[in-house]
Amino acid sequence: FFFFFFFQAEDGIRDRSPSRGLGDVYKRQLKDMVRESEEEMGRQERVYCHSSTGEVMHIDDPPSDNEIDYSWVKEYENRKVDACSGVCDSDKAFFKLWNNFIHDVNMRRTMPIREMPKVCLRFCREYADKLAGMRENFLMHLLTLTEYKLLSTDDLYSAMTEFDKHQANPH
Numbered sequence: 001f002f003f004f005f006f007f008q009a010e011d012g013i014r015d016r017s018p019s020r021g022l023g024d025v026y027k028r029q030l031k032d033m034v035r036e037s038e039e040e041m042g043r044q045e046r047v048y049c050h051s052s053t054g055e056v057m058h059i060d061d062p063p064s065d066n067e068i069d070y071s072w073v074k075e076y077e078n079r080k081v082d083a084c085s086g087v088c089d090s091d092k093a094f095f096k097l098w099n100n101f102i103h104d105v106n107m108r109r110t111m112p113i114r115e116m117p118k119v120c121l122r123f124c125r126e127y128a129d130k131l132a133g134m135r136e137n138f139l140m141h142l143l144t145l146t147e148y149k150l151l152s153t154d155d156l157y158s159a160m161t162e163f164d165k166h167q168a169n170p171h
Contacts, residue, residue, distance in 0.1 A: 074100050078099070090133075090134065097131070124166055128166035139160060142159055
């Protein structure tokens, strides 16, 4: 004996027109949106903004990257450092100096790791007067860079020697 059961799904729809489905509804909405935006664009002048600064750009006279002022990035990062809890004021002051220096040296490009020893020495020379009393902060920073393999122990020694030399003779 074999039994066969047939079930028919009842969806409550009895008319003969086939369902258009949600895909058709979305396509119609998309076409309406495109048509509306095309109509609006015809009435309005397009505005272009610089991707990193958000400043309005004019097609006739676009600014070059050399003219862009990135001081807002420094201010933003300084506020982030100030907002850190559990960090002493001398560490915050040191990292503000370091971040500002990196932005000045880097000028928004990626810095290769091999440049880090030179950058640390340059930091010591150029910021000697601002680094007074921050020997321990600088040493801890160099130790962290060494731990992450961004500096060798010889680079750390050279940077601390440079730091001490400039602190003894700031000018």
